[in-house]
Amino acid sequence: MSLFGKNIKKIRSVKSLSQQAFADIFDLKRGTLGAYEEGRSEPKIETIIKIANYFSITIDAILTKELTVNQLFKFRGELEGNHDMVIKKKFTEIPCITFEDHNNYIKLASNTNFINDLTPITLPINSDKKLRAFVVNNLEMSSENNGLFPKDIVIGEWTSKNDYEKITRPDVFLILTKEALLLKRIFASNNEFILRADHAGIDESILPYSEIIELWHIKYVFHNRVPDIKNSQVLNKLAFLENEFKKLKDSL
Structure with missing residues (x-):
């Protein structure tokens, strides 16, 4: 049968x-x-x-x-x-600045057609914020085996100029100026930011608010490897404490 x-x-x-x-x-x-x-x-x-x-x-x-x-x-x-049988959900599409787009982005960031032509990445992120993705291209935000490495992808939320004064934590930001696209940890100080890398041996720099074209607060990180989360959290806390000590010192 x-x-x-x-x-x-x-x-x-x-x-x-x-x-x-x-x-x-x-x-x-x-x-x-x-x-x-x-x-x-x-x-x-x-x-x-x-x-x-x-x-x-x-x-x-x-x-x-x-x-x-x-x-x-x-x-x-x-x-x-x-x-x-299948429930389809529409995920958020985010324009991504790849290695190849890095230099062109500095020149054409205000060009809507250029932004629309950037490689999009689609992620299950529910946000009504304006977002930008960036492929890390150097070791400046790495510290030993922690932090951000080339090919990691970071995603930032748009920060308006009106909110610069509200930045109190030394978080990582993607910063666009007329001459550069930088990924740095920033410390606010009297209408300017102190820019620092997590990698040892890289000098800090000063950037006035007036020279900033775009500022993106990094909210999401997608690593190209399995990171040491515990050590990364310790580094972030140390950066925060350093910033608090600096503010206390400036107030004396």
């Missing part, structure tokens, strides 16, 4: 079809289909071919192999038409 009856019963279950609905598709009587499923009778070869072709299942498979639910989901035919 073949496995035809057991397989078509499983197909009906996957498709949520009644015996009558399934029988109507193939011009069968409900009682005849029930007999197939219960193994009381075998179908004609024409019926086997019709059902196998409809669901793109080989005749050998439908007769001799007990089909699994996972296999049935892979078959074409009417199974593909059941779009209710």
Whole structure:
């Protein structure tokens, strides 16, 4: 006895079809289909071919192999038409500044067509903020085996000039000026930022607010490796404490 009856019963279950609905598709009587499923009778070869072709299942498979639910989901035919089985969500598309776009971005950041042509990355981020992605291209924000390394991707939220004074934590920002695109940790100080790298040996610099064209507060990081999260958190806390000490010193 073949496995035809057991397989078509499983197909009906996957498709949520009644015996009558399934029988109507193939011009069968409900009682005849029930007999197939219960193994009381075998179908004609024409019926086997019709059902196998409809669901793109080989005749050998439908007769001799007990089909699994996972296999049935892979078959074409009417199974593909059941779009209710898949719930599609629209993720956020973010323009990404790649290695190749770095220099052009400095010149064309205000050009809408250029921004629209940047390589987009799609991520499950729910944010109504203006976002920009950036592929890290140097070791300036690395510290030993921690921090940001080339090929890591950071995503920043737009920071308006009106909010510069509200920046109190020494977080990492992507900064665009007329001459450079920088990824630095910033410290606010009287209408200017002190820019620092996490990598030892790189001198800090001063950047007046007036020279900043774009400022993106890094909110998300996608590492090209598995980072040491614990040590990264320690470094961030040390940077915060250093900033607090500096503010205290300036106030004395």
